[in-house]
Amino acid sequence: MVGVRMINPLSSQVTRVGVVDSGFVSELGVYVDNARAFQWCQDRVLSTEPRADQLGHGSAMLNVIQSIAPESRFLVAQVFRDKWATTPEQVAAALDWLVEQGTQVINLSLGLRQDRPVVRLACERAIARGVVLVAASPAQGAAVYPSAYPGIIRATGDARCSVDEISFLDSAQADFGACVRSPVEGVVGASVGTAYLTGHIAQHLGKGGSAKLKDVLHCLAQKADYWGVEKRVG
Numbered sequence: 001m002v003g004v005r006m007i008n009p010l011s012s013q014v015t016r017v018g019v020v021d022s023g024f025v026s027e028l029g030v031y032v033d034n035a036r037a038f039q040w041c042q043d044r045v046l047s048t049e050p051r052a053d054q055l056g057h058g059s060a061m062l063n064v065i066q067s068i069a070p071e072s073r074f075l076v077a078q079v080f081r082d083k084w085a086t087t088p089e090q091v092a093a094a095l096d097w098l099v100e101q102g103t104q105v106i107n108l109s110l111g112l113r114q115d116r117p118v119v120r121l122a123c124e125r126a127i128a129r130g131v132v133l134v135a136a137s138p139a140q141g142a143a144v145y146p147s148a149y150p151g152i153i154r155a156t157g158d159a160r161c162s163v164d165e166i167s168f169l170d171s172a173q174a175d176f177g178a179c180v181r182s183p184v185e186g187v188v189g190a191s192v193g194t195a196y197l198t199g200h201i202a203q204h205l206g207k208g209g210s211a212k213l214k215d216v217l218h219c220l221a222q223k224a225d226y227w228g229v230e231k232r233v234g
Contacts, residue, residue, distance in 0.1 A: 015072045015202040017065055018103035018131075020094045020110065021058030022080040023050050028062050035076040036097055038090040045093040050078040060184035061109050061195040067163065067183070068199025071206055075101045079110075088116035091146075095122040099129050104205055107198040108135040109191035111144030119146055127151045130211055132201055136194040137174045147174075151213060153201075153220075157193035160226050166200055167226035176220055177230075 016033070024032060037050040053059045062074055077094030079086040091110070098106055106126065112119065123146050126133055135147035137154040147154040158167045158177025167177040178196035180188050197220070204219050205211060 013071075013206050013208060015069060015206045016075060016102055016104050017069070017072045017198065017202050018075045018077065018098035018101070018106035019058060019061055019065070020077045020079055020091060020098070020106065020108050021061050022055040023053040023058045023078040024062050024074075024076055025053050025056075025059045028059060028066075028074075031062065031066055031072070032074045032076055034101055035078065036094075037078040037081070038093045038097070039081075040087045040090055045087075045089050047093070047097070050076065051081060053078075054082050055080055055084070056184055057109070057187060057191070060182040060187040061107060061191070063183050064192060064195035065107060065199040065202060068196060069202035069206055072199075072202045075103050086110075088112065088119045092116075092118045092122035095119075095126055099126045099131055103131060104211060105132040105134065105198060105201050107195055108133065108146060109194045111136050111138070111147060111190075113142075113144060115145050115148070120149055123149050123152060127213075132205075132211055132213065132216055134194055134198045134201060136190045138190055139173055139177070141173070143173070153197070153213075153217070155194040155197040156190040157188070158226065158230060160230055161193075161196075163196065165225040166197060166220060166223065167228075167230075168221045168224035169229055171229050175217070176224070177226075 137147040156174040157180030178193040
């Protein structure tokens with residue numbers, strides 16, 4: 001059972017974190033300020049009431065972010081339901097809704113293989129409003145979207161990192177890495193690293209840190225435990 005944490009206004013500020021994913025389980029509702037589902041129906045996106053998380057991925061991402069930035073409040077946009085399928089239009093609608101809700105940082109633990117203008121434009125609108133976007137990128141291989149768009153922090157998993165560590169990679173694939181293991185069994189990889197990095201950004205913002213991209217990047221680089229990509233032997 002998830003308990004309610006008391007927020008000390010003298011030591012931190014509440015950071016509003018947006019999550020585009022599969023939703024959340026009821027036990028995490030204490031941390032969620034608002035949630036909507038975005039469904040593709042008859043060639044258009046419908047905004048509806050969300051269902052409980054059936055895939056477990058969104059709940060894992062909330063758990064990860066909350067573990068790093070416990071005073072955060074969440075806004076959840078559900079674009080996956082009972083299977084790993086969504087459309088660019090759903091993702092774009094989710095982003096626009098999160099921006100309208102006053103989200104400060106958005107976690108996108110997902111990746112599309114092709115550039116989709118509707119998603120790119122939604123990302124541009126969010127960035128223009130001062131929202132920090134963090135998106136998953138594979139540690140190796142071809143780029144995915146939206147992490148490949150300008151102005152988005154590219155995150156991946158790094159096996160060197162414990163739950164409270166990050167790495168400054170500055171590689172062709174990703175800007176930063178973080179722990180690959182979530183508290184939920186079977187949920188691992190770049191999406192988890194993205195959520196941990198979002199947690200560190202939410203922590204930075206909660207301490208009154210600047211949301212300007214250059215300042216967020218500087219903060220993350222300064223607190224990095226590892227620099228450069230992981231070197232594998234053998």
